[in-house]
Amino acid sequence: MSRKLFCLCNEVEESEVRKAIRKGELYFLPAVSEATGAGTGCGRCRSRIQELIDEEKKRLPAIRQLKLEF
Numbered sequence: 162m163s164r165k166l167f168c169l170c171n172e173v174e175e176s177e178v179r180k181a182i183r184k185g186e187l188y189f190l191p192a193v194s195e196a197t198g199a200g201t202g203c204g205r206c207r208s209r210i211q212e213l214i215d216e217e218k219k220r221l222p223a224i225r226q227l228k229l230e231f
């Protein structure tokens with residue numbers, strides 16, 4: 162199985178980023194970057210990290226989504 166690198170600068174895979182978001186309930190980009198290292202280099206992958214965060218937020222129950230808005 163080939164690795165799907167997400168952040169080339171720090172060799173972080175997409176699955177690692179998703180796992181960090183879900184396991185740590187990290188819904189803000191700096192927290193995800195701190196936990197995984199993704200996005201701490203050139204920054205090219207930061208928009209994709211935000212997309213993953215947004216995707217994972219949509220998986221939450223509506224009440225949890227509302228709490229994140231405030």
Ligand code: FES
Pocket residue numbers: 167168169170171199200201202203204205206207
């Ligand atoms: S590709 Fe992620 S910081 Fe450069």
